[in-house]
Amino acid sequence: GENVEQHPSTLSVQEGDSAVIKCTYSDSASNYFPWYKQELGKGPQLIIDIRSNVGEKKDQRIAVTLNKTAKHFSLHITETQPEDSAVYFCAAVGQLTFGSGTQLTVLP
Amino acid sequence: ETGVTQSPTHLIKTRGQQVTLRCSSQSGHNTVSWYQQALGQGPQFIFQYYREEENGRGNFPPRFSGLQFPNYSSELNVNALELDDSALYLCASSRQGGAEYNEQFFGPGTRLTVL
Numbered sequence: 001g002e003n004v005e006q007h008p009s010t011l012s013v014q015e016g017d018s019a020v021i022k023c024t025y026s027d028s029a030s031n032y033f034p035w036y037k038q039e040l041g042k043g044p045q046l047i048i049d050i051r052s053n054v055g056e057k058k059d060q061r062i063a064v065t066l067n068k069t070a071k072h073f074s075l076h077i078t079e080t081q082p083e084d085s086a087v088y089f090c091a092a093v094g095q096l097t098f099g100s101g102t103q104l105t106v107l108p
Numbered sequence: 109e110t111g112v113t114q115s116p117t118h119l120i121k122t123r124g125q126q127v128t129l130r131c132s133s134q135s136g137h138n139t140v141s142w143y144q145q146a147l148g149q150g151p152q153f154i155f156q157y158y159r160e161e162e163n164g165r166g167n168f169p170p171r172f173s174g175l176q177f178p179n180y181s182s183e184l185n186v187n188a189l190e191l192d193d194s195a196l197y198l199c200a201s202s203r204q205g206g207a208e209y210n211e212q213f214f215g216p217g218t219r220l221t222v223l
Contacts, residue, residue: 001167006150032209043112043198043214044151089150093209095164096141098150 002027004092006099014107019077021102023090026071032093033066033073037086038101044089048075080106110135112201112215120221121189129184129218131199139163140182141212142174143198151198157182158204186220194222 003026013019025033031052036044050057050064050073057064063076077084085106090099113132121127133140139158143151153166157176171187180201186193196219200212 004150034211036214041216043200043216045214046211049211091150095153095166096212097153100150101148 002030002092002094002097004090004097004099006090006102008102009100010103010105012105012107013080015080015082017080019075019080019084019104019106021075021088021090021104023073023075023092023099024071025073025092025097027092027094028068028071030092030094030097033064034091034093034096035062035064035075036089036091036098038089039086047088077104080104082106082108112199112213114197114199114215114218116218117216118219118221120223122223123189123191125189125222126185126187127189127220129186129197129199129220131182131184131201131215133180133182133199133201134213137201137203137213138180139202139204139210140176140180141200141202142182142184143200144168144193145196145198145217147195154184189222191222194220196220 006023034049038044066073087101141156142154145151155165156163160176173185176182196217198217200214202210202212
């Protein structure tokens with residue numbers, strides 16, 4: 001089955017700096033890669049996604065890149081704000097398989 | 109539009125007992141998936157229900173079972189509870205019907221503690 005690895009597990013940045021979270025996947029048949037944000041006491045919420053026929057996608061301060069050859073995809077958050085603090089999960093679909101999560105802390 | 113709701117919010121059981129968790133899907137959605145999220149981990153896929161039939165299953169034993177009702181709501185049943193079953197159980201709904209994957213919307217989860 002699919003295996004998704006996510007790094008780093010924790011990430012602290014100063015407000016206004018950028019944050020990058022990286023994931024790798026194992027199943028070359030996976031063709032959809034969503035990113036979720038999970039705040040304390042809540043379920044994961046989709047923040048951005050990318051399909052395998054696209055290399056990059058941007059939505060305001062958030063961008064995702066995908067390298068299908070290397071089976072890598074990354075989340076980039078620019079101009080971070082304290083409200084960006086949460087746990088972020090990458091995932092790969094075939095069957096929705098999550099990474100282990102990154103606890104992002106944005107320091108004011 | 110009502111989002112995905114789950115009940116109860118929290119539950120405490122003892123080892124060997126049975127538990128039923130409930131999920132109401134988002135309006136217009138016909139598919140429900142269940143996930144187990146251990147502390148500090150990503151959600152792990154348990155199974156999915158589409159048109160009241162199981163439509164895919166992860167690496168979970170048969171004591172994890174489910175149902176989907178005609179109104180697309182769903183139940184997750186776990187028999188013979190073990191300590192390792194302690195986790196947040198997430199339900200997600202989506203609208204399936206085509207070949208392309210459709211976004212899943214998650215509920216807030218049920219926190220199960222097994223003592």
